[in-house]
Amino acid sequence: MTNKALESKILKTLSIVPSGCVVSYGQLADLAGLPGRARLVGKCLKSSQETTPWHRVIRSDGKIAFPPGSELAEEQRTLLTIEGVVVKKHRVNIGIFGWKPSLYTLLAELEQ
Template identity: 65%
Template structure:
């Protein structure tokens, strides 16, 4: 199980992703100070006990990581749609809905 410090970083970082936006596993890892650890982010999100906006995390190509049509994929699709994110064929346009934090957020708010 990932340590509590990593879990805390993920929760904190996801709290900054605005409603109606998404982030890739890779960018989430980078922002958490763990570059190259995109797969670790997926594992950590599965183990979090709180609802930390996990539905806002997608593969780098904008695709929902759960198998299309699965219960979790449908839940993620529904949550994103409720926030105004357009999901077509279990994929989101990352250019339109992808979150890019500003410099203040990166240097001040996400300081670990």
């Protein structure tokens, strides 16, 4: 399994995440079949296209992965707000906006 195949799988999984929802790096890696490879997800997003919904990926604790006040952090907060996700003090309420397990079935179907 080449590294490129893994990142394409990650981006594919990310493309399934609906607007208004967020997922953590670890959860995304897990759904893509790559448990424990959250850091690889970060590398993928860095080299990904602008069209990819990178802003829906946050840390497991709900915080944005960038330093507060940074350009990318502000952009991500803006994009999430546009989609209806409330970002309070650099943090997102995963309990409400997090990707629900029920959507996992959608992924399973798409994998066929």
